Amino acid sequence: MEKNSILKQTSKTVTDSSEQILTQLKNGFSKIGDIGTNTKNKFVDYVKDVFDVLPLIENVGFKTNRLIVGISVPPSIEIHFSRFKELNQEETEKLLELYSDRKMFKLIFKALKMSNEFQGKLSSDTLVFSETCIEISIPPKVSIKYLNKDISNLTKIETEFD
Known part of the structure; x- marks a missing residue:
C-alpha cells in the first residue's frame, strides 16, 4: 500500500513540474511573439x-x-x-x-x-x-x-x- 502511495505522489509531482515548465515555456514564447x-x-x-x-x-x-x-x-x-x-x-x-x-x-x-x-x-x-x-x-x-x-x-x- 505504501509503495503505491509513494509512486502516485511521485507521479503527481513529476506531472505538476512538467506542466509548470510547459506553462513557463508558453509564457516565454508569448513574450517573444509580443515584441513590438x-x-x-x-x-x-x-x-x-x-x-x-x-x-x-x-x-x-x-x-x-x-x-x-x-x-x-x-x-x-x-x-x-x-x-x-x-x-x-x-x-x-x-x-x-x-x-x-x-x-x-x-x-x-x-x-x-x-x-x-x-x-x-x-x-x-x-x-x-x-x-x-x-x-x-x-x-x-x-x-x-x-x-x-x-x-x-x-x-x-x-x-x-x-
Whole structure:
C-alpha cells in the first residue's frame, strides 16, 4: 500500500513540474511573439551595427568564427573570436583613436583586450585556448573557451586531411 502511495505522489509531482515548465515555456514564447515592431527594428539595427564593426575587429587581430543572434527576452548577440595577430600598444591606440566614434567597436575591442589579458594568465597541461566568446546581452558576458589538447590535435589533423 505504501509503495503505491509513494509512486502516485511521485507521479503527481513529476506531472505538476512538467506542466509548470510547459506553462513557463508558453509564457516565454508569448513574450517573444509580443515584441513590438519598434523593438524588433531597434534590435535589427543593433545586429547590423555589430556586422558593420566585425571587419574593423579583424583589423585589430581577431577573426570572427561565428555569430549567433538570440531572439529572446532580452535579445542577445553571441560572437566567437580567435586571435590571429597581436598588436603593440601604439597600433592599439591608433585604432582606438581611428574608430573612436564607433561605440560597438570600443565595446567589443575592450572586451577582447580584457579577455586576452585574463587568458594570458591561465594555463593548463591538458587544455588549450580555443576562442573568446562575447555575449552582448543584459548582462553582457565574456567567455574564454578551452579545448582538450587531444581533441585540439585531432581537429588539426582532420583539417590537414580535408
